[in-house]
Amino acid sequence: RKEVEQDPGPFNVPEGATVAFNCTYSNSASQSFFWYRQDCRKEPKLLMSVYSSGNEDGRFTAQLNRASQYISLLIRDSKLSDSATYLCVVNIRLSGSARQLTFGSGTQLTVLP
């Protein structure tokens, strides 16, 4: 079983739609959680951190449920420029102070005009 699992999609939605992505993680010792965005043939870029209380950044809302080991990302009023692959990322503590970012395989989103 993968440590971080995402629905690969693709999600094809019309402009203006609301779309939600889900992610589950298997390591209960995970400490930090993120959503990254990756455009085609580009590097991943941090979209937002995910906090237990939930957090919002403009049209984007992230939620974390530690009990269920579940993370979500909601995008409201989708724009064409939101088309990308969204990566769910979990931070796991290794030995000492070392940590490891563990990535899901990503969910592909295409916003259609």
Place this chain on the structure above:
Amino acid sequence: NAGVTQTPKFQVLKTGQSMTLQCAQDMNHEYMSWYRQDPGMGLRLIHYSVGAGITDQGEVPNGYNVSRSTTEDFPLRLLSAAPSQTSVYFCASSLKDPFATSGAFFGQGTRLTVV
């Protein structure tokens, strides 16, 4: 702002050749990592470093070596290239307590093909 710089951007190697992928960051970050990205598998950690002189293995270290003689540089060496090492390689850096909130910054990637 340069951030994380990787070179080269593209490379074709023959099986058995060796090469070094360069990574440099100018943000004074303690943590640096190398990942490879393959279709359908997400990014997988190859090696990482928590500071100059300190390196450790990640999930898929076989066939790769690293060293960290300075805070800025973290080169990845392929000892004897194999077709299975065809992939996109990303270098990342982050603050010493990197993943609490700030996440990691990635270089633009190196697309490596081994024939």
